[in-house]
Amino acid sequence: MKILTLVRQVPDAEARIKINGQSVDLEGTTLVIDGMDEYGVEEALRLREGGANVEEIVALAVGPKKVEDALRTALAMGVDRAIHVETNERYDAVALSRIVAQVAGAEGSDLILLGGQEADWDSQALGAASAERLGWPQLTWTNELSADGDTLTGRHDVDDGNEGFKVALPAVVTAQQGLNEPRYPTLPNIMKAKKKELRKDEPSTYSVQPSVKYVNAEIQTRARLNKMIDGKDPQAAAEQLLDLLRNEAKVLA
Amino acid sequence: MILIVAEHAGGKLGKATLEMVTAAREAGREGPITLLVLGQDVAAVATEAAAVADQVLVGDLPALAQYNPEVWAAAVAQIAREGEANTVLIGGSRSGREYAPRVAVKLDAPYLEDATKLSVNGNALQAQRYTYLARVTETVEAEGPVIVVTVKPGSFAPAAPASAAGEQYDIELDLPTPRTEITGKSVEKTSRVALTEADVIVTGGRGVGSPENFAQYVEGLADNIGAGVGATRAVVDAGWRPYAEQVGQTGKTVQPKAYIALGVSGAVQHLSGMGKSKNIIAINKDAEAPIFKVADYGIVGDVNQIVPALIAASKK
Ligand SMILES: Cc1cc2nc3c(=O)[nH]c(=O)nc-3n(C[C@H](O)[C@H](O)[C@H](O)COP(=O)(O)OP(=O)(O)OC[C@H]3O[C@@H](n4cnc5c(N)ncnc54)[C@H](O)[C@@H]3O)c2cc1C
Numbered sequence: 311m312k313i314l315t316l317v318r319q320v321p322d323a324e325a326r327i328k329i330n331g332q333s334v335d336l337e338g339t340t341l342v343i344d345g346m347d348e349y350g351v352e353e354a355l356r357l358r359e360g361g362a363n364v365e366e367i368v369a370l371a372v373g374p375k376k377v378e379d380a381l382r383t384a385l386a387m388g389v390d391r392a393i394h395v396e397t398n399e400r401y402d403a404v405a406l407s408r409i410v411a412q413v414a415g416a417e418g419s420d421l422i423l424l425g426g427q428e429a430d431w432d433s434q435a436l437g438a439a440s441a442e443r444l445g446w447p448q449l450t451w452t453n454e455l456s457a458d459g460d461t462l463t464g465r466h467d468v469d470d471g472n473e474g475f476k477v478a479l480p481a482v483v484t485a486q487q488g489l490n491e492p493r494y495p496t497l498p499n500i501m502k503a504k505k506k507e508l509r510k511d512e513p514s515t516y517s518v519q520p521s522v523k524y525v526n527a528e529i530q531t532r533a534r535l536n537k538m539i540d541g542k543d544p545q546a547a548a549e550q551l552l553d554l555l556r557n558e559a560k561v562l563a
Numbered sequence: 564m565i566l567i568v569a570e571h572a573g574g575k576l577g578k579a580t581l582e583m584v585t586a587a588r589e590a591g592r593e594g595p596i597t598l599l600v601l602g603q604d605v606a607a608v609a610t611e612a613a614a615v616a617d618q619v620l621v622g623d624l625p626a627l628a629q630y631n632p633e634v635w636a637a638a639v640a641q642i643a644r645e646g647e648a649n650t651v652l653i654g655g656s657r658s659g660r661e662y663a664p665r666v667a668v669k670l671d672a673p674y675l676e677d678a679t680k681l682s683v684n685g686n687a688l689q690a691q692r693y694t695y696l697a698r699v700t701e702t703v704e705a706e707g708p709v710i711v712v713t714v715k716p717g718s719f720a721p722a723a724p725a726s727a728a729g730e731q732y733d734i735e736l737d738l739p740t741p742r743t744e745i746t747g748k749s750v751e752k753t754s755r756v757a758l759t760e761a762d763v764i765v766t767g768g769r770g771v772g773s774p775e776n777f778a779q780y781v782e783g784l785a786d787n788i789g790a791g792v793g794a795t796r797a798v799v800d801a802g803w804r805p806y807a808e809q810v811g812q813t814g815k816t817v818q819p820k821a822y823i824a825l826g827v828s829g830a831v832q833h834l835s836g837m838g839k840s841k842n843i844i845a846i847n848k849d850a851e852a853p854i855f856k857v858a859d860y861g862i863v864g865d866v867n868q869i870v871p872a873l874i875a876a877s878k879k
Contacts, residue, residue: 321695323696323830323831323832324831327695327698327699329699334694334695334699346813402673402674402703403664403674403676404664404667404668404672404673404674407664407668426813427812427813429695429696429812430694430695431694432677432692432693432694432695432696432697432835433676433677434660434661434676435660435663435664435667435674435676436664438632438661438662438663438664438665439664439665439667439668439674441665442636442664442665442668442669443668447632447633447741447742447743448632448633448661448665449743450632450657450661451657463746467657467806468630468657468658468748469572469630469656469657469658470572470750470751471748471749471750471751471807472748472749473745473746473747473748473749474745474746474747474748475743475744475745475746476743476744476746477742477743477744478742486813487796487813488806521672521673521674521705521707522673522674522675522703522704522705523687523703523704523705524701524702524703525689525701525702525703525704526701526702527694527699527700527701527702528699528700528701529698529699530693530697530698530699530700530838532838532839534843534856534857534858534859535858535859535860536855536856536858536859536861537859537860537861538855538860538861538862538863539860539861539862540862540863541846541862541863541864541865541868541869542864544864544868544869544871544872545872545876547862547864547869547872548869548872548873548875548876549872549876551844551860551862551873552873552876552877554860555821555842555844555860559820559821559841559842559859559860561762561763561820561821561841561842562763562788562821562877
C-alpha cells in the first residue's frame with residue numbers, strides 16, 4: 311500500500327497567541343508539527359515496521375515557506391519523501407481537500423493518515439472532506455489500527471462510546487491520542503532527512519479557490535472574578551466556597 | 564428551505580436539535596424550518612420535532628438503524644438538493660462534524676464548522692467559531708446557493724415549541740451500502756449526569772493523588788452536589804479513570820454553570836474543553852498553577868484537606 315500522511319504546522323501549545331489587525335499573527339511564534347498529525351505519521355511508520363506491505367510513505371503539507379520545517383520533521387521521523395504546496399493563502403478544509411484528493415490520485419495512495427483535529431483552526435473536517443472527494447470511506451478518531459493485506463481493522467471513538475471496525479482500502483483514517491507515542495527523530499535520521507526529496511508544488515497546479523472568507527479574529531478575554539479564598543483553615547475555606555457557590559454564583563441549591 | 568438534521572438518542576429528540584432551531588431562527592435565512600429525522604422507529608422523535616419546526620421529513624428505515632458517515636451524508640445531501648435548501652444545519656457532535664464535510668463536498672457548498680453564532684451579512688452567512696484551542700474567536704463567512712453549517716452544542720438556547728405543529732412527511736432515500744463493518748461497540752455508561760448535559764462538573768487531575776482518592780474526593784463531592792465527573796488526560800493516561808470522562812481538546816467540550824477543578828494544573832489543552840464554563844472553581848496547592856488565571860473562585864490548598872471539609876460541609 312501507498313500511504314499519504316498530511317502534515318500541518320501549528321503554534322506550540324504553550325505559545326502566546328497574538329492578533330494583528332483582523333487575524334492571528336504567527337510572526338515570531340514557535341511552530342511545531344501538529345501533534346495529532348504526528349500520530350498519523352507515526353502510525354504510517356508503525357504499519358510498515360509491523361510488517362504491513364507498505365510501498366511508500368509520502369508526507370504532504372500545504373502552507374507558507376516555513377511549513378518545510380514540519381515536513382523535515384516528518385522526513386526525520388522516517389517518511390520517504392515530502393510534497394510541499396507552498397502558499398500564503400488560507401484554505402478551508404473543503405478547498406484543501408481538493409488538493410489532497412489530487413495528490414492522492416497522482417501518487418496512487420490508498421491510505422491517507424492525518425490528525426483528528428487541527429490545533430490551530432480546531433477543525434475536524436479535512437479527513438472527511440478528502441474522503442468524500444475520493445469516494446473513500448473514513449474512520450475518524452482512531453486509537454487502534456492494524457493492517458492485514460488491504461484490510462484495516464481498529465477501534466475509534468463515536469458519539470456514545472467506541473467501536474471496533476474493519477474496512478477495505480482505500481480509506482482515510484484520522485488519528486488521535488492513544489493510537490501511539492510518536493518517536494523523536496534521532497540526529498542521524500535528521501541528517502538523512504536532509505537528503506530526502508522535498509518537492510515544491512505551485513498552488514496553481516491544483517486550481518483551488520478558498521470557499522470560506524476569514525473576516526476577523528479576537529482573543530477570548532472573558533473576565534474572571536479571580537476571588538481567592540485562603541486555604542489555611544480548610545474548614546473555613548470549604549464553608550466560604552459553598553456560600554459563594556450557593557449565594558453569589560447561585561449554582562448550588 | 565432551512566434543513567436541520569435532528570439529533571436524537573433513545574427515542575428522544577436531543578437538546579442539540581432545539582439549539583439548532585434557535586440557531587436557524589437567529590441566522591435569518593429564508594424559508595421554512597425543516598427538520599430531517601433519520602433512523603429506525605423514529606415516530607416519537609418526529610412528533611417531538613414537529614412541535615418546533617415548520618415541517619418534518621422522516622426517513623424511518625432499517626438501513627438507518629446504525630449511524631454511518633457515508634450513509635448520513637448521502638441522505639442529507641439528497642434531501643438538501645431535492646428541497647433546494649439554502650442552509651443545512653448539522654449538530655456539532657462527533658458524528659455531525661464527521662459527516663457534515665461530506666455533505667458540503669457532495670453539494671459543492673462551503674462549510675462553516677462548529678458555529679457559536681450565526682447571522683446574515685448581505686448574501687453571505689456569517690459565523691463565529693473558536694480556534695487555537697478555543698483561545699481565539701474567529702468570524703468567518705461564506706456565500707453560495709447552499710451553505711453547510713455545524714452548530715456547537717451549548718451555544719444557543721433551546722427553542723420553545725412553535726405555535727402550531729409542523730406537518731410530517733415520509734421521504735424516500737437512495738442510500739449507499741456502508742463499506743465499514745462494525746465489529747463491536749462499547750457504550751459509555753454512567754449513572755451520573757452526562758458530562759455535556761451537567762450543570763455542575765467536578766473534575767479531578769493528577770493532583771488528586773491516586774484512583775482511591777479520586778473515588779473518595781471527586782466522586783464523593785460530585786455525588787453530594789449532584790454533579791457530573793470529569794478527568795484530565797493525565798489521569799486518563801494513568802488509567803485511573805475512563806476516557807469517557809476526559810475533558811479537553813481530545814476529550815469532551817463542556818460548558819456547565821460551575822466547573823470545579825481539583826488538583827488540575829490548567830494546561831491549554833484542558834482549558835480548551837472547559838474554558839467556556841460559566842463559573843470556574845479551582846483548588847490547587849500551587850498558587851502559580853495556570854488554572855487560577857481562569858478561575859472565578861480559587862483556594863490555594865491541599866485537596867486532601869480542603870475536599871473532605873467541602874464534602875462534609877456540602878452534606879449539611
Ligand atoms: C495533543 C494533546 C492533547 C491533549 N488533550 C488533553 C485533553 O483533552 N485533556 C487534558 O486534560 N489534557 C490534555 N492534554 C494534556 C495536557 O497538556 C496536560 O498534560 C494535562 O491536562 C495535565 O493534567 P493534570 O492537570 O491532571 O496534571 P498535572 O499537570 O500533573 O497537574 C497536577 C496539578 O495538581 C496540583 N497538585 C498536586 N498535588 C496537589 C494536592 N495535594 N492538592 C492540590 N493540588 C495538587 C499541582 O500543583 C498541579 O497543578 C493534551 C496534550 C496534548 C499534547
